[in-house]
Amino acid sequence: QSVLTQPPSASGTPGQRVTISCSGSSSNIGSNYVYWYQQLPGTAPKLLIYRNNQRPSGVPDRFSGSKSGTSASLAISGLRSEDEADYYCAAWDDSLSGHWVFGGGTKLTVL
């Protein structure tokens, strides 16, 4: 069972806006930044959002992140077929000398 909680699946049609939630606690999301990773089928994860809402160069502005309290969310607007992937949230956790924690992942299906 993952420390950060994500819905196992999400879906939308092309052009739609979808959001993926990530719930944590005071020792991780509540006191540290949230990061989002995209894993396309059969490939390594790729950084999508850093420090809650920042996009690395090359990531389309259709992807956005937000954080409030001990929860965070990833929004994808103008959904495209190539967005079909697994999405993971992550955060540093201050407990037990410090460690990284990931969400269980959300499989996004573009219908």
Place this chain on the structure above:
Amino acid sequence: EVQLVESGGGVVQPGGSLRLSCAASGFTFDDYAMHWVRQAPGKGLEWVSLISGDGGSTYYADSVKGRFTISRDNSKNSLYLQMNSLRTEDTALYYCAKDIRYDSSGWLVYWGQGTLVTVSS
């Protein structure tokens, strides 16, 4: 261009040992912390360990603490993971990942393609 190439995976019996390696290129290796992250077949990502740029600070997931040891050789631009007392639940694709910073204050910014470890009798 950043390149991370993992190696050393294979099939090992429960209780056995394995040493993974990650060869890094395209950046100044000792300027950055490095991570190991694993993914069991069909499952999500699980962070395993982090080492600072000079190797002086290390962090581990509870699930591997006392069994796995992360290390690096900055003269060889290489990262390692020594895995002892392996269990069937350690079966996974092991990724090497580069951090954005020198210490634990950064985040995972680039991942290799992984090496598969299978623990089975």
